Amino acid sequence: xxxxxxxxxxxxxxxxxxxxxLLFFRLGDFYELFDEDAIIGSRELGITxxxxxxxxxxxxxxxxxxxxxxxxxxxxxxxxxxxxAICEQAEPAGKSTKLVRREVVRVITPGTAVDSQLIADREAxxxxxxxxxxxxxxxxxxxxxxxxxxxxxxAAADGKRTVREIVDNFSxxxxxxxxxxDAFIAETFQVSLPDGLFSGSTSGSPNSALSPAFTRxxxxxxxxxxxLRLLTExxxxxxxxxxxxxxxxxxxxxxxxxxxxxxETQKSAADHISSIRYLDLADxxxxxxxxLRNLDIFPERGDSPRRCLLDVLDETITAMGARLLRAWISxxxxxVDEIDTRLxxxxxLGDSILRSAVRxxxxxMSDLERLAGRLNLGSASPRDLVxxxxxxxxxxxxxxxLSEIESELIRLVAQALADLPDLRQLISDSxxxxxxxxxxxxxxxxxxxxxxxxxxxxxxREGKQAxxxxxxxxxxxxGINSLKVRYNNVFGYCIEVPRTQLSKVPENYERKQTLxxxxxxxxxxLKELEQRVTGAEESALRLEAELFAGIVETARRATPQIQNxxxxxxxxxxxxNFADVAARRRYVRPKIHDGDExxxxxxxxxxxxxxxxxxFVPNGTFLNxxxxxxxxxxxxxxxxxxxxxxxxxxxxxLGQAGCFVPAESAVLPIVDRIWTRVGAxxxxxxxxxxxxVEMTETATILHNATDRSLVILDEIGRGTSTFDGxxxxxxVAEYLHESSRHRAKTLFATHxxxxxxxxxxxxxxxxxxxxxxxxxxxxxxxxKMVEGKASKSYGIAVARLAGLPADVIARAEDVLQRLEKYExxxxxxxxxxxxxxxxxxxxxxxxxxxxxxxxxxVEELLKYDPESLTDAECRELLTRVRKRLx
Ligand code: ADP
Numbered sequence: 001x002x003x004x005x006x007x008x009x010x011x012x013x014x015x016x017x018x019x020x021x022l023l024f025f026r027l028g029d030f031y032e033l034f035d036e037d038a039i040i041g042s043r044e045l046g047i048t049x050x051x052x053x054x055x056x057x058x059x060x061x062x063x064x065x066x067x068x069x070x071x072x073x074x075x076x077x078x079x080x081x082x083x084x085a086i087c088e089q090a091e092p093a094g095k096s097t098k099l100v101r102r103e104v105v106r107v108i109t110p111g112t113a114v115d116s117q118l119i120a121d122r123e124a125x126x127x128x129x130x131x132x133x134x135x136x137x138x139x140x141x142x143x144x145x146x147x148x149x150x151x152x153x154x155a156a157a158d159g160k161r162t163v164r165e166i167v168d169n170f171s172x173x174x175x176x177x178x179x180x181x182d183a184f185i186a187e188t189f190q191v192s193l194p195d196g197l198f199s200g201s202t203s204g205s206p207n208s209a210l211s212p213a214f215t216r217x218x219x220x221x222x223x224x225x226x227x228l229r230l231l232t233e234x235x236x237x238x239x240x241x242x243x244x245x246x247x248x249x250x251x252x253x254x255x256x257x258x259x260x261x262x263x264e265t266q267k268s269a270a271d272h273i274s275s276i277r278y279l280d281l282a283d284x285x286x287x288x289x290x291x292l293r294n295l296d297i298f299p300e301r302g303d304s305p306r307r308c309l310l311d312v313l314d315e316t317i318t319a320m321g322a323r324l325l326r327a328w329i330s331x332x333x334x335x336v337d338e339i340d341t342r343l344x345x346x347x348x349l350g351d352s353i354l355r356s357a358v359r360x361x362x363x364x365m366s367d368l369e370r371l372a373g374r375l376n377l378g379s380a381s382p383r384d385l386v387x388x389x390x391x392x393x394x395x396x397x398x399x400x401x402l403s404e405i406e407s408e409l410i411r412l413v414a415q416a417l418a419d420l421p422d423l424r425q426l427i428s429d430s431x432x433x434x435x436x437x438x439x440x441x442x443x444x445x446x447x448x449x450x451x452x453x454x455x456x457x458x459x460x461r462e463g464k465q466a467x468x469x470x471x472x473x474x475x476x477x478x479g480i481n482s483l484k485v486r487y488n489n490v491f492g493y494c495i496e497v498p499r500t501q502l503s504k505v506p507e508n509y510e511r512k513q514t515l516x517x518x519x520x521x522x523x524x525x526l527k528e529l530e531q532r533v534t535g536a537e538e539s540a541l542r543l544e545a546e547l548f549a550g551i552v553e554t555a556r557r558a559t560p561q562i563q564n565x566x567x568x569x570x571x572x573x574x575x576x577n578f579a580d581v582a583a584r585r586r587y588v589r590p591k592i593h594d595g596d597e598x599x600x601x602x603x604x605x606x607x608x609x610x611x612x613x614x615x616f617v618p619n620g621t622f623l624n625x626x627x628x629x630x631x632x633x634x635x636x637x638x639x640x641x642x643x644x645x646x647x648x649x650x651x652x653x654l655g656q657a658g659c660f661v662p663a664e665s666a667v668l669p670i671v672d673r674i675w676t677r678v679g680a681x682x683x684x685x686x687x688x689x690x691x692x693v694e695m696t697e698t699a700t701i702l703h704n705a706t707d708r709s710l711v712i713l714d715e716i717g718r719g720t721s722t723f724d725g726x727x728x729x730x731x732v733a734e735y736l737h738e739s740s741r742h743r744a745k746t747l748f749a750t751h752x753x754x755x756x757x758x759x760x761x762x763x764x765x766x767x768x769x770x771x772x773x774x775x776x777x778x779x780x781x782x783x784k785m786v787e788g789k790a791s792k793s794y795g796i797a798v799a800r801l802a803g804l805p806a807d808v809i810a811r812a813e814d815v816l817q818r819l820e821k822y823e824x825x826x827x828x829x830x831x832x833x834x835x836x837x838x839x840x841x842x843x844x845x846x847x848x849x850x851x852x853x854x855x856x857x858v859e860e861l862l863k864y865d866p867e868s869l870t871d872a873e874c875r876e877l878l879t880r881v882r883k884r885l886x
Contacts, residue, residue: 006099014087014104021085021107022077030064038063044080045073071117074108078118081213084108107265110213111174114145114373121367122322128172128212129257131222131250132156132181137163138250141170142258146369147272151251152279160188161700168289169330175212176257178219185214224249227256234259235275244278272376272559284331285656285673294678295646296607297329309650312610315580317362320369320566321573328574332656334670339592341409342658347589348407349579358401359576364394368566375556382435382444382548385555389427395419416568418561423554430551445544456540463533467493470526480504493530494520578659587660591667596625598745602664605647609662617783621648623745625707628766630737633749634756635770636794640783641749645712648747649674652710672708675701679714691719702735705744711736713748726752737762756789857881
């Protein structure tokens, strides 16, 4: 672009400081992209690629999107991991040919997108940062749209797993790191990282729905000294002690990186980020990504048809409530009194009339949290202010309702609500009832609020009336009855005369524009009036924008009160939602205690119960840390084992989140973690087989479960040969039961019958089975868990139910009989010896069922010397051995 026009030179200048982003360059009513950006843009957005300076030797690729529909396009790019820099005209385009000043007003990245069109209302949009300093990882999580800000630290020894868990738990859209963590990030998140800074465009791992975009930033973002200064200056404090961050260097560095990145991309002070909280991981039950998925707690990103807990649980009215509900479920509490405080509030909201009165007030509430964000990020619209005022107006009525409710938490909620009458008054005095969405349009400010504005509007109105009067006057004077005064955006006012009447046009008309059937003129009078009108209108628009900015500033100063109110409303919404779900779905208040006993009577699986066509069969579960710490659950496939396991885990999570639970009654201990190993999850991308994944997950559980953990094992050892799998399952169960460090409460569902023998050897193990009955070869599932071991495995009956051909079923029964009769007796004896050995040494056993059959045939053959046998004996031996093998 050596011969670039001044405009293109301006473009290149700006692009130079944003090499990593797609630059949306505002030209009139369009955002244009040039060069490489245009090629990427046209490919990703499916829009036509054209060229500027087409006729020159080096045409410049170019494409564009209309500015009023740009957010859809931006959203698409950001979702794919690109960064988009928005470059606006920084002054109104004048009539002169002088180049308009332009500047980048915002850079939009996956983790810093705040526009409502770009992010889901009911989900947090989180930017994360990670830093390592010696033996410690620091992590920070910031929701730029609301100002929610958390930090934590993790010992480097647990680094890989724990970092992954906490990151999955917060599910950020973007993760900042600097190159010193390249290898760690690549390994922990199984991604290949591109070169260079701001690696946004190629970031992310396509195979993991939970995976954030990975953005490498300069290491200066993580400098401790500068970071500490940035944070203390931003929060206006002398240290970070009040936030629990004192002495936490790694967490401080990560937090500073988040804040700096947010301020730089937003080009704003972001004052709504007004505090940060140190998150002690021991103070919550952090549900890792695997558990969240195994228990179907949240919808999968994308269009998964699977039902999830949130489908059952989320009837929150406000988006703030929906987001808080997600946070409460992702990180349940671990302190009895905190949980009880929530449960008591839910109980206090049990009165359905009172509750629905409260909930209907919440319907009037806008998303105050994000509104407070927009006030501080310079993107609040006139409609936001009206919404703010309407929301605040609900509060006096709401407080009155809340005063009737006896609950400590509800009292705190009521105390935090501020209705800000002065601000409301200002907004209703100043902003029109139904204002335009943009502060740059006219009609934002109400008549009567500002006398200068009223004066300008009067001038413009009178001018327009005078212009309208011209039409009548000119018709009379010229005798052209079809003469019209018209207005258009580009040419302004004109007098239009049809072609047929041109002969009557007087001398003083100046031609302005020629159309097919008419000519357009202006007159000196019209020009003068027009200038007066446009002058008045432009001044009015400028004045409106100034007045609006002043009102926004007044509202902005109330950010802390608005944020407290928002948090209180969100809390109230979730509590009332819990109460509503409890009433509608017959949930009960669990008794949470510090002991070890878990006793659920008539428990139900919240998701299966809500969506199954059949009647749900409730089941009890009893666990403790002594006599009933390992439940081995057998029973037919499809019998309901997995459902029961997940049901216990979900009830425990709901209870600790402060929600009532689907049961007749429930006594629940505090659980530090729920560990799940469920089903087959092939991790093809990382090249690990199902079995490898299964074993890795099992290893994590065995290393980390404590006597306060709840372990859910749904089939272990399925992905390998029968005896291999059985031995591993046996040893795992024994270890969880025996190891003094762990002794976790364990629910172990298995199709290996042999495991039921464990209960005979281990004091804390018990056998349960999912009852089924068989009627003329047809199995009927009762879905009822009873004590004892399943008498048989019903596999063939289930196969018949599934419609396997009759011949196959008959043959399977035949083979089964043979196996049971000839071989298993011998080899299960061998196997059992081997199990005990394996349990001690953790060694795998090297034979399988069919190898065993073969080996017995070989052994039989080896017993005889062919020389010493007659022909008939040979034939008889061969027949016998052959039979055994078929
Ligand atoms: P398993 O793990 O033993 O193979 P599942 O737990 O997957 O069995 O249950 C199979 C199906 O049976 C589930 O999809 C569910 O629809 C139904 N089911 C399970 N438990 C119950 C129950 N307690 N009441 C009613 N239906 C149930």
